Amino acid sequence: MSVRFVIFTDLDATLLDHRTYSFKPAKPVLEKVKKLKIPVVLCTSKTRAETEALTRELGLKHPFIVENGGAVFMPENYFPAAFFKKLGLKTVKNNGYRVVELGRPYRRLRQFFKLVRKNTSLPLIGFGDLTLDQVAALTGLGKKEAQRARLREYDEPFFLESSLLAKWLQTGKKNQALKRNEGTGSSRLKKNELISYKHWGPNDIRRVLRRIRQEASRYGLRITAGGRFYHLTGRNDKGQAVRLLCKLYRLKFGRIITIGLGDSANDWPLLEAVDYPVLVARPDGSHAKLPPGVKNIYKTRKPGPRGWAEAIKYFLSSFGISEGRAAISTVENKFKSAPNKKQKREKIKNL
């Protein structure tokens, strides 16, 4: 008997370098994984257009998860239609893919975003407000890639613009905003909170985000932090999409072991959904702070794609993987005294 492996991976600052977007340092290990026929599922906040281009560049022909779990795209005949029926999954066919949509439509997200901005007068800027050149400048992407990044379907990336904030204070918009908010009572932000933004610091940002999050949850929406931007989405997340694909892979392969790699807060649900979570180091070698719930995680020493390669090499050799599978006996011997998942993780940390 054997067990198959499936890898779920974030892109930015994980498989791709945070600054250059290069996956070159991970390429030799990725090629090995491809030869072993281990599916590598991209799981990203990027759009379908961006991710599709990257799957081609990486030479991957597997499903991919876009816009923070907004949708799962699967090559049309990758899983038999009967699997979807069995799991009660509604799919739509789209340009050679079977798609499961988990997110809220982009136009709804924009409606909410504009409403919050209007009611709070906070300097919130979303992708939908930016020109192609601005997206390219902010992300460091080339024009072609930036154009793909603007084709949002299920996720609005946004940020709090501090230079705008300064302008907003200088021009007295603060007072107008206060008057408007006091008049309508529509803002959830209190007067003293607005004034305190003169001394904008991490705590203020946290407080503002907490408020926006409260608003979002009233509308059935969610805000998460990515490596570069905050993201406004529906209640979907990467973990939900990963779990869905795991069910399909179990029908396809039988027993599977999943490895998940990510670097920032929007990856927590992904890391919680896999057997072996990997937290990739940030460019400065530090690690994002973990929330409670994701324990016994493999933390890479190296950042970005070098960290990706480090972790995958470690797991390939630890499990003695050949031909994309390992004998169950090999895996079980490795974790002889670790009957449950938690203990397995502790064990692997000490290997």
Ligand SMILES: [Mg+2]
């Ligand atoms: Mg990332």
